[in-house]
Amino acid sequence: MSEIIKVGMADLKTCVSPDGITTLGLGSCVGIAVRDTVNKIGGLAHIMLPDSKAIRNGQQNIAKFADTGIEELVRQMEKLGAKRSRMVAKIAGGATMFVFQGNGTNLGQVGDRNVEAVKSKLKELKIPILAEDTGENYGRTVIFYPESGDFHIRAVGKNETII
Amino acid sequence: MADMSLEQVTENYYDVLKELGNIGAGNAMTALSQMLQCKVDMKVPQVRLLEFRDVGEIMGGEEQIMVGVFLGVEGDITGSMMFMVEEESARHLIQKITMGMLPGGSEFEEMGLSAMKEVGNIITGAYLNSLSTLTNMKIYPTPPSVTVDMAGAILSVPASIFGIFGDKLLMIQSQFYDEVELDGYFILIPDLESYAKILTSLGLPMV
Numbered sequence: 462m463s464e465i466i467k468v469g470m471a472d473l474k475t476c477v478s479p480d481g482i483t484t485l486g487l488g489s490c491v492g493i494a495v496r497d498t499v500n501k502i503g504g505l506a507h508i509m510l511p512d513s514k515a516i517r518n519g520q521q522n523i524a525k526f527a528d529t530g531i532e533e534l535v536r537q538m539e540k541l542g543a544k545r546s547r548m549v550a551k552i553a554g555g556a557t558m559f560v561f562q563g564n565g566t567n568l569g570q571v572g573d574r575n576v577e578a579v580k581s582k583l584k585e586l587k588i589p590i591l592a593e594d595t596g597e598n599y600g601r602t603v604i605f606y607p608e609s610g611d612f613h614i615r616a617v618g619k620n621e622t623i624i
Numbered sequence: 625m626a627d628m629s630l631e632q633v634t635e636n637y638y639d640v641l642k643e644l645g646n647i648g649a650g651n652a653m654t655a656l657s658q659m660l661q662c663k664v665d666m667k668v669p670q671v672r673l674l675e676f677r678d679v680g681e682i683m684g685g686e687e688q689i690m691v692g693v694f695l696g697v698e699g700d701i702t703g704s705m706m707f708m709v710e711e712e713s714a715r716h717l718i719q720k721i722t723m724g725m726l727p728g729g730s731e732f733e734e735m736g737l738s739a740m741k742e743v744g745n746i747i748t749g750a751y752l753n754s755l756s757t758l759t760n761m762k763i764y765p766t767p768p769s770v771t772v773d774m775a776g777a778i779l780s781v782p783a784s785i786f787g788i789f790g791d792k793l794l795m796i797q798s799q800f801y802d803e804v805e806l807d808g809y810f811i812l813i814p815d816l817e818s819y820a821k822i823l824t825s826l827g828l829p830m831v
Contacts, residue, residue: 469676469677469678469680470676470677470679470680470686470776470779470780470783471676471677471783471787471791472676472677485680485685485686485687485774485776486680486686486687486773486774486775486776486777486779486780487776487777487780488773488774488776488777488778488779488780488781489780489781489784490780490783490784509676509780509783509784509787510784510787510788521791522676522791525676525787525791556777558692558694558771558773558777558778558780558781559692559694559769559771559781560769571781571784598771599773599777600773600774600776600777600778600780601777602686602687602774617689617772617773617774
């Protein structure tokens with residue numbers, strides 16, 4: 462029996478086909494689905510902030526950031542037997558949930574910055590991005606199946622799409 | 625103080641924050657009651673400090689559709705504030721405010737959202753006013769922004785702001801009733817420096 466593993470906010474998990482992996486209600490956060498195309502080992506990270514280095518206090522939750530979160534996801538997948546050279550990624554999320562009329566705060570732009578940080582980290586690790594559904598102004602629920610690489614995306618009032 | 629985390633602040637001053645939440649929510653309900661021209665009762669608000677991965681659960685799941693009103697806070701303290709209410713409750717509020725002109729069952733059209741923005745404005749304004757009075761500080765809200773979406777997606781915004789300081793989110797849950805039970809959630813997000821200012825102004829300097 463296959464099951465669907467759930468990943469929370471600022472969290473990451475791995476799974477092996479035929480299991481799937483999901484995260485609910487991505488807003489400005491970004492969901493990064495990675496799979497090894499040969500042995501179908503997969504993983505999903507739900508990152509919330511772009512950069513761990515911009516943070517002042519000592520932080521324990523590395524899954525929260527694009528840079529450390531993706532590194533940890535890849536490390537855990539490698540531990541299960543996945544090979545970096547065979548990994549591919551799909552990403553979703555990074556929405557701008559609220560629009561502000563120029564009051565100078567950077568509250569709104571975290572989604573865009575998250576997407577940028579995710580792309581640059583994946584590039585650094587030489588993991589190609591096969592597809593993405595990012596930006597806009599709505600939340601997304603995603604389900605990833607490492608068997609096929611299908612990345613299902615649901616949003617309120619919209620049809621489910623597969624990328 | 626500089627290296628004090630949000631967790632420590634909250635643990636040390638839980639009762640104070642709870643009381644602030646209580647008074648703020650009380651004022652917000654009074655404002656709501658005046659706007660709706662009916663009696664609105666409320667339960668004692670619950671103050672919760674939640675792990676990010678658990679926040680969705682509180683509101684009936686990450687995919688629960690909610691209306692979120694989000695605004696910035698400026699003046700002597702800086703930060704932002706969110707008011708969230710469940711879809712059904714929002715429809716009920718919209719129907720009451722528009723005196724039935726917008727049927728409760730319809731989609732959230734521009735009028736409905738605009739009405740919700742106004743509700744959010746009044747509720748958060750009353751909340752911040754009471755905070756301002758208590759602390760004797762100038763606190764101004766910026767114009768609000770409103771959205772209808774999954775709870776998790778809406779919460780990602782305050783969570784990413786709290787995320788800069790720690791791994792938890794401080795939330796005040798207040799249940800209120802008129803004819804029906806409504807669940808509303810306040811999330812006040814002062815910058816860490818502003819916490820110090822709030823506590824100091826109440827005669828509780830952070831050490």
